[in-house]
Amino acid sequence: MSGDAGEAMPAIDAPPPKRVHKKRKASKGRLKKLWRRATTPPGIASRSEWVELMELHSEWKLHKDESGGGGGAANEREAMNGPLPGPSVLLSTQKRKFTDLDDWQMTEGSDHRDILLNLLFEDGGADTCNSAEHRNKKKRKLNSLHAAEAENGASSSLVHVPPLPSWAHISNLGSVGGVAVIEVDVGGEMDAACPLMPSQRIKDAMNDSSAQNVWSMLQPSGSDGANGSVKRSIGAACKVKLFQGNKQPRCISDMLMFLPPPPSDSGTKQQTGCADLFAAMNGLLLKPKQLRSEGYPMLGEAPATELPDSAAAAREEICNISASPQSTAVATEKEALELVRALSVKAVMGDDPPDSGDDADETDEFTEMEHFVKTFSHTQPAVESEPRRQPKIFALDGEFVRTSAGPELARVSVIVYSGEKGGEKSTVVLDQLVKPRRQVLNYLTEFSGITAKMLEDVDTRLESVQLKLLALIDENDILVGHSLENDLRALRLVHIKVIDTSVVFRGNNGRKISLRHLANVLLQRKIQQGCGSTGHCSTEDAEAALVLALRRARRGDSFRLKENSRRQSILGAFQKVNRASNGQSAEANSSFAERTDGSCVCIGPNAWVTRYAQSTHGSQHVLSCESVTNSMSMAIPSWLASEKASKRAGFLWAHLVCEGNAGAGKSPWKDETKKIDEILNALVDRVPYPIPILVIFQQNYKQALDLTQQRKAARNPKATCSWTSLQEEEWERYVEQCRYAEAIWIGCGC
Numbered sequence: 001m002s003g004d005a006g007e008a009m010p011a012i013d014a015p016p017p018k019r020v021h022k023k024r025k026a027s028k029g030r031l032k033k034l035w036r037r038a039t040t041p042p043g044i045a046s047r048s049e050w051v052e053l054m055e056l057h058s059e060w061k062l063h064k065d066e067s068g069g070g071g072g073a074a075n076e077r078e079a080m081n082g083p084l085p086g087p088s089v090l091l092s093t094q095k096r097k098f099t100d101l102d103d104w105q106m107t108e109g110s111d112h113r114d115i116l117l118n119l120l121f122e123d124g125g126a127d128t129c130n131s132a133e134h135r136n137k138k139k140r141k142l143n144s145l146h147a148a149e150a151e152n153g154a155s156s157s158l159v160h161v162p163p164l165p166s167w168a169h170i171s172n173l174g175s176v177g178g179v180a181v182i183e184v185d186v187g188g189e190m191d192a193a194c195p196l197m198p199s200q201r202i203k204d205a206m207n208d209s210s211a212q213n214v215w216s217m218l219q220p221s222g223s224d225g226a227n228g229s230v231k232r233s234i235g236a237a238c239k240v241k242l243f244q245g246n247k248q249p250r251c252i253s254d255m256l257m258f259l260p261p262p263p264s265d266s267g268t269k270q271q272t273g274c275a276d277l278f279a280a281m282n283g284l285l286l287k288p289k290q291l292r293s294e295g296y297p298m299l300g301e302a303p304a305t306e307l308p309d310s311a312a313a314a315r316e317e318i319c320n321i322s323a324s325p326q327s328t329a330v331a332t333e334k335e336a337l338e339l340v341r342a343l344s345v346k347a348v349m350g351d352d353p354p355d356s357g358d359d360a361d362e363t364d365e366f367t368e369m370e371h372f373v374k375t376f377s378h379t380q381p382a383v384e385s386e387p388r389r390q391p392k393i394f395a396l397d398g399e400f401v402r403t404s405a406g407p408e409l410a411r412v413s414v415i416v417y418s419g420e421k422g423g424e425k426s427t428v429v430l431d432q433l434v435k436p437r438r439q440v441l442n443y444l445t446e447f448s449g450i451t452a453k454m455l456e457d458v459d460t461r462l463e464s465v466q467l468k469l470l471a472l473i474d475e476n477d478i479l480v481g482h483s484l485e486n487d488l489r490a491l492r493l494v495h496i497k498v499i500d501t502s503v504v505f506r507g508n509n510g511r512k513i514s515l516r517h518l519a520n521v522l523l524q525r526k527i528q529q530g531c532g533s534t535g536h537c538s539t540e541d542a543e544a545a546l547v548l549a550l551r552r553a554r555r556g557d558s559f560r561l562k563e564n565s566r567r568q569s570i571l572g573a574f575q576k577v578n579r580a581s582n583g584q585s586a587e588a589n590s591s592f593a594e595r596t597d598g599s600c601v602c603i604g605p606n607a608w609v610t611r612y613a614q615s616t617h618g619s620q621h622v623l624s625c626e627s628v629t630n631s632m633s634m635a636i637p638s639w640l641a642s643e644k645a646s647k648r649a650g651f652l653w654a655h656l657v658c659e660g661n662a663g664a665g666k667s668p669w670k671d672e673t674k675k676i677d678e679i680l681n682a683l684v685d686r687v688p689y690p691i692p693i694l695v696i697f698q699q700n701y702k703q704a705l706d707l708t709q710q711r712k713a714a715r716n717p718k719a720t721c722s723w724t725s726l727q728e729e730e731w732e733r734y735v736e737q738c739r740y741a742e743a744i745w746i747g748c749g750c
Helices: 002-013 018-038 047-067 074-080 109-121 132-151 198-207 252-256 274-282 288-293 309-323 333-343 462-472 484-491 515-522 538-558 570-581 606-616 631-641 670-686 701-714 725-739
Strands: 088-091 105-108 168-171 179-186 231-241 297-299 347-349 372-374 393-403 406-417 426-433 440-442 478-481 498-500 599-604 621-624 649-658 693-699 740-749
Touching: 018 047, 088 740, 105 109, 109 168, 109 179, 109 231, 109 252, 109 570, 109 693, 109 740, 179 252, 179 631, 179 670, 198 231, 198 740, 252 606, 252 693, 274 478, 274 538, 288 297, 297 484, 309 333, 309 462, 333 372, 333 462, 393 484, 393 538, 406 462, 406 484, 406 538, 426 462, 426 538, 462 484, 478 484, 478 538, 484 498, 515 538, 570 599, 570 649, 599 606, 599 631, 606 621, 606 649, 621 631, 631 649, 631 670, 649 670, 693 725, 701 725, 725 740
Parallel strands: 088 231, 105 231, 179 649, 179 693, 393 478, 478 498, 599 621, 599 649
Antiparallel strands: 088 168, 231 740, 297 347, 393 406, 393 440, 406 426, 693 740
16 A cells, blocks of 8 residues: 555656646747737737737746747747837838838828827727727717716717728737827928928938937838837828918817817718609708798789780790700890890898889989899790609809999809719809999909909890899709808899708807808818908809708708817817726727726927817826926826826827027027937837827928918908018918928837
């Protein structure tokens, strides 16, 4: 018995069973698989897989001496001895050299905002993180968080995560452990390339191979896949177009810091035919009470049961013109005037007393030549074989000049809806300049686009336009416009079936909203971009009004401006989502904003902090830093690198100002250049790899904004100051400089 026991004792000190060794071997195989995925774009998007990689990597480093490093390539094992790679924003085209600015990716400011939203709020829970199913799940989760917060008295809206721009992708989205945005506002006179801009710094660093500075260190190694060592590098270098046109320069914060408008809750579009669409459009028509309250021209008395012979003959002639659009309306101005006089009606402007086209208080020699006319049916009941004309949808807009009698028509444009199922195409059927009868006091070019030269050879009078409109528009047709009462009064035209987009989209406060704003927000279309020089375009305005009406008819009341649509800051949205989940989301694949326990930190000048940081009403840390040369600018790497949760930034946004003033014996930007390099060095050396960093430079925003305001004041007709051609050239140069920013995304990879 004792012998048997003695023989069994060595089994206690024997090596572990082979199944334990197999488990470790399987873990090593899984580690290599995840490592290769993490070091090869697009990396690992799933947070749960990234957590698994961290655990396996930690265990492997703990037991690597026992296993002798395992198999695989030697350089791969050497790389695995170091830290894990982190998230990187990379170019889809795989451009890895950024020495020439011409090769930089041209982007929009909104592209970088969308990337930030993906880094902060996208959970990356599956490989198909951009699929509809995944996004619906994301919306339900965030809605539950916001609903819980709303019960506590807070109001928040859904954070809609837009798709990434086509030129970019995020490698290792699941590894995000923080996000930093550093704006650099570069000021000062610049006749040549600014030496502080990233493109110039990279170019200088590459030209001087002996100089080892942070810009040369940040250059990608050029190796791909798992064979390179993990390091901080520039993943994407971009030129960024911050704004369109010249009317109002915009800064980086305006373009990047605010959430895009949420997608319209329009439901399913009604892919209806023309008949159904026409019925839906009928629901938008102004009621008689609305026509009166808005001041539309209406009949002042009941129409006669029988038309006079002259009116019947005039209608027949106009119907013939309508049937043959190629024929000329009338031979002479006198004939046109006679036809209009035969068709004239007494009209009332809203609740005003009726008149026949004459202003009782103000009359002149031309008053008797101007008459109101009313649209009528082009189908002649006497002709039974004639097919009934189908109703059409027109849109109309006019431009005016100021004469001795007030606003007078100078241009009219009419477009007709093409009738395609689900489409919005239209055709211009009338675009006519009109010669006013009275002396023009002001052409109002900045609004109308009309100049004296444009009207020099025009001989078309109002009555000729009235006849053309009567030949085009049947009384059963729908006429669309924005504040259309002004156009119809100037045209002296009565038409009852009207859709006025200024009334349809009127806010709850009763105020009308400009067509330009409606088109910009609801259609994402820029109109009226004349900037005070070329004025409005009546065909463009008519088309915008038509599309607004068509979409409202198809989508219903949900297609409208959101009330109290104040811009929501990304800073505020980050804090709301984080506060709702207490930074401790139980879900394995939660977004960074839901799981982080880091703070929200803002660093910048007092004026910037007041406008952009404190307006979010959040609980972020705010630090004042008036200039990049201020010692407080070094708080940026300190907050990102801190090991204490209470002193660590989960989301940091900084605004650094570089004035570029040359001191005695110093070149401009020497101190600023040195400080920027010091900050970047600290970011590379001290900040953990899981934090992607966006550094974006803009030139001369303050100077461009100041000159724009001065120019606007000088161009006011009542202004006493002048605006010279030299000032105009200077303004154009500064606006063009601040329009394009330069951005670099610093990430961590191989």
